[in-house]
Amino acid sequence: xxxxxxxxxxxxxxxxxxxxxxxxxxxxxxxxxxxxxxxxxxxxxxxxxxxxxxxxxxxxxxxxxxxxxxxxxxxxxxxxxxxxxxxxxxxxxxxxxxxxxxxxxxxxxxxx
Amino acid sequence: xxxxxxxxxxxxxxxxxxxxxxxxxxxxxxxxxxxxxxxxxxxxxxxxxxxxxxxxxxxxxxxxxxxxxxxxxxxxxxxxxxxxxxxxxxxxxxxxxxxxxxxxxxxxxxxx
Numbered sequence: 001x002x003x004x005x006x007x008x009x010x011x012x013x014x015x016x017x018x019x020x021x022x023x024x025x026x027x028x029x030x031x032x033x034x035x036x037x038x039x040x041x042x043x044x045x046x047x048x049x050x051x052x053x054x055x056x057x058x059x060x061x062x063x064x065x066x067x068x069x070x071x072x073x074x075x076x077x078x079x080x081x082x083x084x085x086x087x088x089x090x091x092x093x094x095x096x097x098x099x100x101x102x103x104x105x106x107x108x109x110x111x112x
Numbered sequence: 113x114x115x116x117x118x119x120x121x122x123x124x125x126x127x128x129x130x131x132x133x134x135x136x137x138x139x140x141x142x143x144x145x146x147x148x149x150x151x152x153x154x155x156x157x158x159x160x161x162x163x164x165x166x167x168x169x170x171x172x173x174x175x176x177x178x179x180x181x182x183x184x185x186x187x188x189x190x191x192x193x194x195x196x197x198x199x200x201x202x203x204x205x206x207x208x209x210x211x212x213x214x215x216x217x218x219x220x221x222x223x224x
Contacts, residue, residue, distance in 0.1 A: 031211055043155070043203060043215040050211065088155065092211070099145075099157040099168050100213070 002027045004091050006103035014111055016078050021106045023072040023089035031092035032072045033100065034063050036085045043088070046074075079110045114138040116216035118204050124222045128193050133219045135187045135204030144187045145205040145213065146179065148172070155203070161187065194223045 003026040013019055023032070034046040047056045049065035049072060056063050060083065062075045072089055086107045090100040117136040125131050137144050146158040159179055160167040166179065178190045187206075191198055204216040 033213070035215075042217045045213065045215075048211055090155070099160055099170070100147075100155075101157065102155040104154045 002029070002091065002093055002101045004089060004101050004103040006087075006089055006106050008106060009104055010107045010109075012109045012111065013079055015080055018078065019076050021074040021076075021087055021089075021108075023074070023091075023103055025070050025072075025091045025101075027070075028067075029070075029091045029093065030067050032065050033090045033092075034061075034072070034074050035088045035090065037088065037105070038085050046087075076108075081110050081112050084108055084110045114214070116204055116206055116214050118202075118216035118219050120219060121217065122220045122222070124224060125194055127196060127223055131191050131194055131221065133189045133191075133202050133204075133221070135189070135206075135216055136185055137187055137204065137206030138208070138214055139185070141206035141208045141214075143167075143207045143209075144179075144181065145207075146189045147203045147205065147215075148200040149203065149218075150200045158189070158202075191221075194221075196223050199223045 005024045007022050032049045035043045036046050037043050047063040052067040054065045060077045065072045086105045088105045089103045093099055119134045144161040147155050148158055149155045157170050159169040159173045161179055176192045180188050199222050201218045201220050203218045205213045207213045
């Protein structure tokens with residue numbers, strides 16, 4: 001059974017600081033997704049990582065994928081209050097294309 | 113930007129009643145999905161649908177659940193006899209290819 005573990009599950013930080021959210025998964029997959037969810041809202045796609053070594057950046061967020069270590073990271077640089085949200089990683093079951101297995105989410109609070 | 117549209121945004125139903133949740137995927141997308149998120153918990157895969165049939169379903173998607181694409185544009189999730197534990201946010205998603213999911217804004221189902 002594929003397991004996806006995120007840590008930390010909760011993170012409170014000050015504006016301007018850097019931090020990293022980790023996503024480990026337990027079986028082979030070369031597709032990993034990062035989503036953002038604001039309270040009561042839908043799931044907003046942030047990054048799609050499709051191969052080993054993939055790195056993508058958008059603004060203050062950067063995501064990377066190491067398929068050999070079965071690890072993805074979401075790095076936040078110089079955090080701002082607007083980045084407060086819950087961040088989920090999700091893994092495509094290898095070879096399936098049909099379902100995503102989700103981490104529990106990291107609730108990020110950035111204090112002004 | 114194209115959107116996945118879900119209706120209703122909130123549905124309250126009595127235990128044992130049937131509910132139908134509706135979704136209009138993006139028009140040129142080929143793959144369709146339902147996920148659910150119990151309040152404060154992780155997102156869970158329910159079912160995927162491609163080429164007018166179910167591709168994959170989870171253990172949650174038991175005989176009480178069914179999906180249909182009745183008219184080439186709508187994609188529905190039916191729960192035949194709702195239980196209290198079916199209360200959740202239900203998200204529809206679609207994708208054109210084997211990655212790049214777009215999620216709808218969700219239907220909050222409350223079973224009383």
